[in-house]
Amino acid sequence: MWRSGISWDSFLPEELIKAWQRWLKDLRKVADYKIPRCYSFLIPGADRIEPHTLCDSSEEAFATVCYLRVFKEDEIEIFIIAPLEQLSILRIKLQAAVMGSRLAESIKFGLVIPINRMFLADSK
Structure with a gap:
């Protein structure tokens, strides 16, 4: 449409409207395409496949990670596995x-000193 030289406020000719509608219809089909993840080419003939999930925590933080170990004969491959459904930044911030x-409430009720005000902030 841009290459046709039509100005911003002009009406589109019928052939461009039809081309645009076809493009929009085809664009919806993209959601149907699935590309499977390939962690390792060893998986189809693997002797063993083991997910290993590690967790750690301290007073300052906690974290988890999941690795996939694939064994085939004398070969071992290790990969970090991430969730297939990626969380949005908004969802992560909400969590x-x-x-x-919850931590603030727990601390509030666990302290034996009077609390005047509480603050909860998101680090930038």
Whole structure:
């Protein structure tokens, strides 16, 4: 449409409208395409496949990670596995806020000193 030289406020000719509608219809089909993840080419003939999930925590933080170990004969491959459904930044921030508010409430009721005000902030 841009290459046709039509100005911004002009109406589109019928052939461009039809081309645009076809493009939009084809664009919807993209959601149907699935590309399977390939962690390792060893998986189809693997002797053993082991997911290993590690967790750690301290007073300052906690974390988890999951690795996939694939064994085939004398070969071993190791990969970090990430969730297939990626969380949005907004969802991650919401989860952090929920955890922060629960921690603050727990501390508030666990302290034996009077609390005047409480603050909950998102680090930037």
